Amino acid sequence: MEELRVNEYNLKDIYTIEAGNFVTAGEASSNIKTLLKRLGVNSSKLRNIAIASYEAEINLVIHSKGGQMELLVSPNEVIIKIDDIGPGIENIELAMKEGYSTAPDSIRVMGFGAGMGLSNMRNNADDFKIESKLGEGTHICMKFNI
Amino acid sequence: MKVCDIVHLLDATFLAGEDLGENEVQSACGADLMSDVLAFVKNKTIMLTGLTNLQVVRTAEMLDVACIVFVRGKKPSDDIIELANKHGIPILSTAHTLYTACGILYANGISGS
Numbered sequence: 426m427e428e429l430r431v432n433e434y435n436l437k438d439i440y441t442i443e444a445g446n447f448v449t450a451g452e453a454s455s456n457i458k459t460l461l462k463r464l465g466v467n468s469s470k471l472r473n474i475a476i477a478s479y480e481a482e483i484n485l486v487i488h489s490k491g492g493q494m495e496l497l498v499s500p501n502e503v504i505i506k507i508d509d510i511g512p513g514i515e516n517i518e519l520a521m522k523e524g525y526s527t528a529p530d531s532i533r534v535m536g537f538g539a540g541m542g543l544s545n546m547r548n549n550a551d552d553f554k555i556e557s558k559l560g561e562g563t564h565i566c567m568k569f570n571i
Numbered sequence: 572m573k574v575c576d577i578v579h580l581l582d583a584t585f586l587a588g589e590d591l592g593e594n595e596v597q598s599a600c601g602a603d604l605m606s607d608v609l610a611f612v613k614n615k616t617i618m619l620t621g622l623t624n625l626q627v628v629r630t631a632e633m634l635d636v637a638c639i640v641f642v643r644g645k646k647p648s649d650d651i652i653e654l655a656n657k658h659g660i661p662i663l664s665t666a667h668t669l670y671t672a673c674g675i676l677y678a679n680g681i682s683g684s
């Protein structure tokens with residue numbers, strides 16, 4: 426994944442995401458949204474960022490062994506990088522398909538697992554990149570022009 | 572229409588955000604699948620659902636939902652109400668089923684989201 430020149434960003438924040446924890450799920454995205462609102466990001470862009478961030482966060486909780494989300498803000502863009510520690514995605518093209526989900530029924534009764542998350546992230550971000558290796562982990566980078 | 576009009580139409584009671592009755596609502600959606608709500612819903616919507624967990628409020632928060640309505644008289648736990656209050660999201664409870672509640676709102680001119 427392309428390396429970011431981090432020192433060009435005036436704000437940097439890191440959030441740890443715990444696998445399987447449905448009580449804290451969404452806290453990172455909530456903090457990100459509150460912070461960006463305070464920085465004056467307009468409400469429709471803020472909504473795009475919050476949706477994409479929350480979908481990514483929920484995926485870490487449901488599908489991964491845990492990971493982190495990193496927020497980078499410059500005067501004209503917001504970047505959210507999501508990195509988890511596994512298990513990775515075998516077929517990214519398939520995973521990106523609307524309606525494809527490996528979420529078990531226990532997740533579906535909680536209101537998730539419709540297989541719309543990754544495409545929803547791509548639709549809400551101005552730039553969306555995903556890389557994954559089975560047995561290693563998944564890395565997503567989303568950019569938003571503000 | 573306003574949240575307080577919804578209270579009247581659905582014979583609902585406030586569980587959170589009683590002071591937010593003047594919030595404007597333009598459309599509504601009824602769903603138990605938050606994934607769908609996240610993919611399809613537009614602004615200033617009312618979200619009617621039979622699902623009561625914390626992520627319903629989180630979803631509403633991300634989407635700037637104007638009001639959550641729990642159907643079939645479902646009573647959410649205190650942490651759900653607390654989170655909604657924290658983020659200024661009104662919660663209503665109605666005895667109607669999801670189908671009936673959506674039907675009443677639709678018949679009164681509230682379109683789908």
Ligand SMILES: Nc1ncnc2c1ncn2[C@@H]1O[C@H](COP(=O)(O)OP(=O)(O)O)[C@@H](O)[C@H]1O
Nearest residue numbers: 484488520526527528538539540541542543563
């Ligand atoms: N961080 C992740 N780690 C491992 N697998 C993932 C991850 N994110 C997504 N996936 C896989 O991609 C599928 C599609 O993801 P998504 O579009 O968000 O739908 P959903 O979360 O509803 O299943 C998931 O069911 C899962 O198999």
Ligand SMILES: [Mg+2]
Nearest residue numbers: 480484542543
């Ligand atoms: Mg998902």
